[in-house]
Amino acid sequence: MDVSPGGGDDVPQTRRTYRGMSAEERQAERRKQLLAAGLELFGTRGITATRVDDICAEAGLTKRYFYENFSSLDELLLAVVEDVLADLTARVVPVIASSGWRNPRPMLSTFIGAMLDDPRLVRLLVIETHSGALVRQRHQFIERAIDVWLEAAPDRDRDPSLLQTQRLLAHAYAGAVGEVAVAWASGRITMSAEEIIDHLERIFRRIAPQAG
Secondary structure, three states, rough: OOOOHHHHHOOOOOOEEEEEEEEHHHHHHHHHHHHHHHHHHHHOOOOOOOOHHHHHHOOOOOOHHHHHOOHHHHHHHHHHHHHHHHHHHHHHEEEHHHHHHOOOOOHHHHHHHHHOOOHHHHHHHHHHHHHHHHHHHHHHHHHHHHHHHHOOOOOOOHHHHHHHHHHHHHHHHHHHHHHOOOOOHHOOOOOHHHHHHHHHHHHHHHOOOOOO
């Protein structure tokens, strides 16, 4: 029996809501909870020490809702890393593009600031991405940042032969910044963010090649 308003089959049905949220909105909210739980556990315990049960407990959700959003723990891990890198890229790349090759401080302040504000990012992006499925994401982020940085180099068009030297040093510098972040996260370095940035800026200015 048709019990819809007006009794006609052509009357659109209202989507069921719960606490003012549609089914799609509730699923999106659960996905956000799982991503937040993934960042917390991957960024504190590490990948190998985290299980689906741990994620569900941290998120306050059942396995049913986990598998509604992700087919495996690896899929959640990739989604967490992609989410974090997308946010970091959106913050770092415009700063590199606007500040230019010769002024690394705005980039350092943005990147190091993000790392020191949230030590989970150090473990997730610097330590955990050295092996396994995350290596490709890490390399893509570094290559993107370096490409933008080199595009801002004032000598690029005037002295193309300098590009390979610049790229080599940019990769070396990216590695140095990552190692400093790891040392800070482990407590081996106890300087303030400004002190760390001061030292890294001096290192950059010593190794940055000059045209000719």
